[in-house]
Structures are given as C-alpha cells and as structure tokens.
Amino acid sequence: MNMHRFANPGRFVRLAERILPWSGALAVLALAAGLYLSLFVSPADYQQGDSVRIMYVHVPAAWMALFVYTVIAAASASALIWRHPLADLVARASAPVGAGFTFLALATGSLWGKPMWGTWWVWDARLTSVLVLFFLYLGHMALSNAFDDQSRGNRAAAVLALVGFVNVPIIKFSVDWWSTLHQPASVMRLDGPTIHPSMLWPLLVMAVGFKLYYVSIMLLRVKSEVMAARLRARSMAAVEAT
Amino acid sequence: MTRKRRRLYLVLAAMLILGGAAALALGALQSEITYFYSPTDLASGSAPAERSIRLGGLVEEGSVARLDDGVTTTFRVTDLTNSVPVSYRGLLPDLFREGQGVITEGSIGTGGTFVAREVLAKHDETYMPREVADALKKSGQWRDPTETPK
Numbered sequence: 001m002n003m004h005r006f007a008n009p010g011r012f013v014r015l016a017e018r019i020l021p022w023s024g025a026l027a028v029l030a031l032a033a034g035l036y037l038s039l040f041v042s043p044a045d046y047q048q049g050d051s052v053r054i055m056y057v058h059v060p061a062a063w064m065a066l067f068v069y070t071v072i073a074a075a076s077a078s079a080l081i082w083r084h085p086l087a088d089l090v091a092r093a094s095a096p097v098g099a100g101f102t103f104l105a106l107a108t109g110s111l112w113g114k115p116m117w118g119t120w121w122v123w124d125a126r127l128t129s130v131l132v133l134f135f136l137y138l139g140h141m142a143l144s145n146a147f148d149d150q151s152r153g154n155r156a157a158a159v160l161a162l163v164g165f166v167n168v169p170i171i172k173f174s175v176d177w178w179s180t181l182h183q184p185a186s187v188m189r190l191d192g193p194t195i196h197p198s199m200l201w202p203l204l205v206m207a208v209g210f211k212l213y214y215v216s217i218m219l220l221r222v223k224s225e226v227m228a229a230r231l232r233a234r235s236m237a238a239v240e241a242t
Numbered sequence: 243m244t245r246k247r248r249r250l251y252l253v254l255a256a257m258l259i260l261g262g263a264a265a266l267a268l269g270a271l272q273s274e275i276t277y278f279y280s281p282t283d284l285a286s287g288s289a290p291a292e293r294s295i296r297l298g299g300l301v302e303e304g305s306v307a308r309l310d311d312g313v314t315t316t317f318r319v320t321d322l323t324n325s326v327p328v329s330y331r332g333l334l335p336d337l338f339r340e341g342q343g344v345i346t347e348g349s350i351g352t353g354g355t356f357v358a359r360e361v362l363a364k365h366d367e368t369y370m371p372r373e374v375a376d377a378l379k380k381s382g383q384w385r386d387p388t389e390t391p392k
Contacts, residue, residue, distance in 0.1 A: 043371030047337065052369060081249045118335030118362045124277040162257065166264045177268075178275045179298060181345055186367040196370035 007085050009226045016219040023216045030209030037202035045199075054112040056203055059187070060210040062105035065133060066168055068098030068214060072140065073165040076158035086222065088154040091161060092144055093221035097214055099137035106130060117181060125174035126182035129167060136164040278345045281324040284356075297326060297356055298345040298364065306340055319344065319356070330358040337363035 038056030045052035072091045079087035109127070110120045121127065144157035175184045186195045193200055268275065278298030279289035289295055302325055305318040315334060318325045328346055338344060343364035351357040370378075 043373070045369050046372040046375035047365060048369075055369070077253055081253055082246055116335070116337055116363060116365060118337075119360075122277070122362070125275050162253065163260060165257070166260055170264070170268070178272075178277065179280075180277050181362060181364055183365055183367040186369060189367075194366075194368045196374055198371060198374075199369050 009086065009229075012086055013223050013226050016223045020216060020219055020223075023212050023219070027209055027212035027216050030205055030212055034202060034206035034209045037205055042199050042202045043196075048116055051112065051115050052199070054108050055199075056206050058105060058108040058112060059203060060207040061101045061108065062130070063207060064210050064214060065098060065102040065105050065130070066171060067211070068094050068101060069133060069136070069161075069165070069168055071218075072098065072161045073168075076161040079154065079158050080162070086226075088151075088158070089222045089225045090218065091140075091158065092154070093218050093225065094214075095137055095140045095144070095157075097217050097221075099134065099141065101210070101214075102130065102134040102137055106134060119181075122181050124180040124182060125178040126171065126180045129171045129174050132167055133164075133171060136160070136167060140164075280321040281319055281326045282321055284326055284350075285324040294347065294349045294359075296345050296347045297328070297358075298343070299325075301338070301340050301342050301344055303340045316355075319346065326356050327354065328356045328358050330361050332361070334361055335363040337365055 034056065038053055042053070042056075044050050072094050075084075075087040075091040075094070078084040079091065106127075109130075113122075114120050140157050140160055143160055144153045147153040147156070172185075174180060175182055187193045187200065187203070195203070278296035281297065281299050283289040284297065289297075297319055299319040299321045302318040302320040305316075305325075307316050308314070309316065309329075314329060314331045316327065316329045317340075319328050320326075328348075329351075330346065330348075338361065343366065345362045345364055346356065346358035347360040347362075348356055348358035
C-alpha cells in the first residue's frame with residue numbers, strides 16, 4: 001500500500017473527521033461494555049479470587065504500551081526513509097498516549113503484585129524492561145521538543161524511537177528467555193490461550209476499547225497539529241501581507 | 243540507487259547491527275538477568291553459595307510446617323529433580339501454599355538449610371473460574387501445575 005496517498009494533510013484531516021465519530025463512539029461503547037463484563041460478569045479466579053479483575057486493565061494497557069511504541073517506530077522509519085510528511089506528526093501525537101498506557105500498566109501491575117506476589121516491585125527482566133520502555137517514551141517526548149527547529153527535534157526523536165525498538169521484543173520474550181517473577185504470556189502464545197473463555201472475552205473487549213481509544217486520540221491530536229500548522233501559515237501570510 | 247533506497251538500507255543495517263549488539267550483550271548478561279536460581283542450580287553449584295541469592299521453585303507437597311515459636315515456617319522448595327529445605331520467619335503472601343510457585347531470597351545457612359529473608363509467591367499463566375477448576379479435577383482432566391515445571 002502506498003502510504004503517500006495519505007500524505008496530503010487536507011485529505012488526512014477529511015479522513016480523520018469521517019473516522020473520529022465512529023472510533024470515539026465505539027471506544028466508549030467497548031470500554032463501558034468491557035468494564036461491565038470484567039467487573040460484574042466475569043468469574044473470580046480459582047487461585048487469585050477477585051484480584052484477577054486488575055488484569056482487565058493491566059493487560060490491555062501493557063499490550064497498548066508495546067503497540068503504540070511499534071507505531072512510533074514504524075512512523076519514525078517512514079519519516080527518516082521516505083520523508084512522509086505526516087509520520088512525524090503521528091509519532092509526536094502517539095508518544096504521550098503510549099507513555100500513559102505504560103504508566104497504567106506499571107501502576108496496575110504494582111497494585112496487583114502486592115496482594116498476589118507479596119511485593120509492589122521487583123527488578124526482574126519483565127518489570128525492568130517495561131520501566132525502560134516508559135523512560136523511552138519520556139525521552140522521545142523530551143527530545144522531540146528539545147530543539148528550536150522542530151524538524152531537528154523530530155529527526156532526533158525518530159532515531160531514538162528506532163534505537164529503542166530493540167526493547168520491544170525484549171519485553172515480549174523476557175518471560176520466556178529468563179526466569180522472572182512475572183508469569184509467561186497467557187493469551188498470545190503458540191499453543192493457544194491458557195485463560196478460560198469466560199475471562200478471555202471481557203479481556204478482548206477491553207483490548208478493543210483501548211485500541212479504539214488510542215486511534216481516536218491519535219487522529220484527534222494529528223488533526224489538531226495539522227490545523228495549528230495551517231493557522232500558523234495563515235497568520236504568517238497575514239503578517240507578510242501588511 | 244535512489245536516496246530513498248539508500249536511506250532504507252542504512253536504517254535496516256543500523257537496526258540489524260543494533261539488534262545483534264543487544265542480543266550479544268543480553269547473552270553475556272544471561273546469568274545476571276536471571277531473577278532466581280532453581281534447586282538444581284544450587285545442587286550443581288552453579289549458583290553462588292557465599293552471597294545472598296534468590297531461590298525459586300514449587301513448595302513441595304506435605305513439606306510445610308510451622309515451628310513452635312509461631313512465626314517461623316519451614317518447607318522444601320523443589321523443581322521436581324532436587325529440593326532444598328527453607329526456613330522463613332515472617333508473614334507469607336496469600337498465594338503461598340503447597341504446590342505453589344515461590345521465590346525466596348536469602349542464603350544457605352548451617353546444615354544446608356536455605357534461610358529466607360523474603361518469600362514471594364509466583365503464579366502461573368493459567369486463569370479460570372473456580373467451578374471450572376473443580377470440574378476439571380473431578381473429571382481427571384486436571385493438569386497439575388507441578389507436572390509442568392518451568
């Protein structure tokens with residue numbers, strides 16, 4: 001697919017405006033349904049009891065932390081290689097959202113770890129690599145705003161995003177490569193999920209809700225950046241005309 | 243070769259080199275990143291004996307005993323090949339029970355007993371409602387977590 005079809009900012013904004021009401025409404029719907037299913041309908045776990053309900057926020061947040069970073073890395077590659085004009089905007093718009101997801105995964109994981117494991121935090125490979133991901137997001141945000149010339153900031157942040165992408169497979173496979181306190185994957189594994197369908201469905205609905213939320217927020221943020229650039233151009237033209 | 247093509251190869255080569263470097267570094271740090279040692283590691287001497295380490299495994303069935311002082315618990319941690327006696331003074335996490343995965347931090351004391359300062363419960367990746375677990379146990383389909391040690 002030729003992504004340069006979406007290179008025209010005007011066309012992108014029109015497309016975003018058509019998608020946004022749908023993705024926003026569906027996100028609210030999926031999150032409401034997902035929360036209801038996970039807090040009231042789904043059963044308590046045979047070992048963990050009701051504490052397992054933290055999973056319905058923790059796991060989608062952690063998936064999105066990895067997904068958003070992958071989007072940023074892909075956008076950074078297309079910005080560096082093909083100079084796609086919207087790629088930098090997508091990366092800049094995604095970084096704070098991804099940082100938010102990562103923080104949510106770390107915080108809910110900590111709240112879950114205390115009752116189940118007996119500790120808020122350990123320095124095992126999974127927890128540490130996710131903390132590194134959080135710092136990568138913060139670094140990306142700081143670096144992309146560190147230059148007076150926005151395009152230089154974008155370029156530096158794109159390089160950081162690509163370098164940091166090494167961390168994504170490390171996070172995913174940390175629980176398989178090393179002995180960690182964190183248990184291995186339950187859903188995305190080759191031999192099928194080890195989670196009962198009555199708990200898997202609420203989890204998947206929540207995951208869809210999280211993803212739609214990200215799509216909506218990202219489109220909204222890119223759209224407002226495009227609008228802001230247009231506004232700047234217009235006021236510059238007005239200044240020059242006088 | 244166009245400029246775009248050249249940039250593409252440059253980025254791909256940089257990612258490959260970076261990935262390789264990361265893999266080598268992590269490979270070299272393998273033993274440092276490992277969060278805990280198994281009883282077999284202890285038995286074969288591949289775990290450092292002189293300093294504080296973490297020992298992970300399953301709590302052996304029928305091994306948990308509480309001493310007369312009321313706060314010290316003794317149990318054996320097993321990986322189904324070897325097992326190590328552990329003593330721990332303090333509160334245990336809710337998930338601590340026989341057959342459950344645990345990680346204990348401490349060092350080998352006199353007489354080969356591992357003296358733990360901290361006990362953490364490790365849970366596996368299986369999630370199911372209690373009724374399903376009971377039904378599986380009743381029908382004999384139950385896959386005991388102790389039969390597939392990590």
